[in-house]
Amino acid sequence: MEEKKSFLWFSQYFGIHQPQYKLPFVDFLLDGDVPLYLDSYAIAKDGSELAILCHQAIVSYFQALLEAVKSGNTIQIKNLIRGRLVEPKEIHLGVSKRAREGVGLGRVQEGQIIQAITKSNALTGGAILDIQELELHIDGLGPDKVSDLIANVIKNHLADFTQEVCDHYNVETRPCVVNLFWDADTLQWASKSYDLPVKGRDSYILIPKDFVRREQDTVNHRHFYDHYVLDFYVREKQTALDSLAAALKTPPTRVTKSSIKKDPPISSKKTDISNFIQKHPEVIGQYRQKLEQGPQPLDYAVVSGKAEIDDKLIQDTLKKLDKTPAGQNYATQYQDIVFELLTFIFDWCIQNLEKEYTVDQNRGRIDIIGDRYGEGFLKELCDRFNATSIPMECKNYNGKLGNNEFNQLADRLSPETGLLGFLFCRRIKKREDIIQHVSGRYMMHKKCIFVFDDQRLKSLVEMRHSQNYKGIEALLRKMLREVRYGSYES
Known part of the structure; x- marks a missing residue:
């Protein structure tokens, strides 16, 4: 009897009730794949401890392959390639499993690829500097097969990442043997048991979001x-x-x-x-x-199809914003709403967002704080103001923001902690008052404070929803100009 297909997302089945923009891994349907590909350039660019380990393994493997080709060691070349151009069954990237069932990579095609690698002048001559570049030179090796090869090389590190994710979200795991990953110490294929999430006979290995790219953004x-x-x-x-x-x-x-x-x-x-x-x-x-x-930021939920679920959460949050009254009695609700929307808006350039962040040996709290990462204008902005983190304050006010509100945030800004901060409020009645505060603090102390009311916050949400990342950057540039020149436009 044919097993019934599941249309559950990994996160749903294992009780991780979070949208894709909050998850550190690429979410997927249990019986499907996501058309994204592991990319060595993306991994090298990431810079995390996990990425460094993966990059070292990829370089080690590629050096072993290069030495085997240069020395004409066909036995070693076959050992390094044979059976490694098929995606591990625990990983759900690339072409849909249903589309590739019973196809796989035949021995003939695999043999042709091995022969092409063996005779490659580009490899022996030093024209290929990265495993990803094999796609440019070797017939039969597309972005999907290079991704499969990388997955096999680093799947032990990916299994470690999966264990950490499962521990964080309290996902039940079972010991599973991960076969034939590359051991950079012994320079051989190895196997080891890892605690992985399991459904029936299937175990799963998760992929960090920043390790993958679309096919058109890989070496092609x-x-x-x-x-x-x-x-x-x-x-x-x-x-x-x-x-x-x-x-x-x-x-x-x-x-x-x-x-x-x-x-x-x-x-x-x-x-x-x-x-x-x-x-x-x-x-x-x-x-x-x-x-x-690297390419422009990527909306993983749009690629995977999970956006249909996540979009509803964002729309519901915007409705909550409209229904939440201004005033101190609803300050916590407003802060929660801003936090949720910021997590979505800046998921591509701000990480580690936290609420009620304690400072000064627990003598004070910052409403929201986040760390910048990645490239783009926000990085330029943070570099300019020496800010690795951005403190943010939420004022559930319709009325005038005064010195006390601006000083609370300005006091968190310094050359040591960074000189950039965000201030959120409901509605700005007198724009000239806002300009007087932010421009004055910039001119006197080089402190840069961006003020977002509901209107601008909604604009950011709309741009992020349409994947208009350049639009978000343009708005931030405009706000910087407002601060520097003492102007304010709607």
Whole structure:
């Protein structure tokens, strides 16, 4: 009898009643996969202790593979590759399991990949610097297979992460053997028992959100060909035509990518791309810089489909905001609402949000505090004001914010703790009063305070909901300008 498919999310089944934006891992349907891929550039960029361990394992494995190829050790190459290009059954990334049932990676295809790696001039010549770059050179290796390989290399560290998540959320686990991960100490495949969450005969290994990217954001030979190889030949031909036009004293001809595509100097086959990379290392260097910088922020719930559930929570919270009266009697409710919305709005650039954070040996409390992380304008802003953390105060007021309210937050700001803070209130009646407070403190003490009323808070929610991260950054830039120049726009 065929087992009935489950449409439960991992978080639901195991009693973790949190939306994706609050979870440190990629949530997934128990009988499905999320179309995201482990990415070595993303892992190296993360910088956490777990990421460092994973990066070390990936580098160790890649060095072992490189040495085997350079020495012509085909037995070792087979040992390193065979059976490792299939995603571990405990991990739910990539192509839907239902779509790939009974397909897998055949011995013939695997043998072809092993042979291609064995004979790769790019590997022996040093043109490949990262395991992710194998995708550019080796036929049969796409972002999915490279992700599968990385998963097998680091799944012991991912199992450790899973144990920590389960401990934090009180998820019941059972001892499970995790087979054949890469041991960076012995330089061999190893196996070990870990405490993992289990449903029936299935055990699960969780993936940190910051370790994955969409297929188009990983190393991808099609993207590299379209945006780097062809652009190179556009520039090359344009330079030649410009020189000819200057010599003949005729108007220059504009070269377009579409004209190059009609008769490309090289094809989009990986063999041609590999040869191009070896001849023009400066181009792959530009591509690596882009990969190291990373893509735009990612809404994991939209990719996985969980946004349908999470969006309702955000809409309900906005309704609570509208229904919550101003005034001291509802201060706690207002603080809770702001905290929930901030967790959603800034999930991509602020982490470790806490309420009622104690300071000064428990002599004071900050309503909300969070640590900045990642790239983008908020990082620039925090760097400018020496702020690794951002204190935030919530004032459930419709009326005037006075010196006491601004001083409470300003007193938390210093060169040691950081000079950036957020202040939340319900409605601003006299904007000139707000400007007088924030601009004055900036001019006198270089303390930067951003004031968000309900209107601006809702704008932030709407932009985050539509994944308009650039819009959020634009609003923060506008608010910085208001503080510096003493202006306030609606």
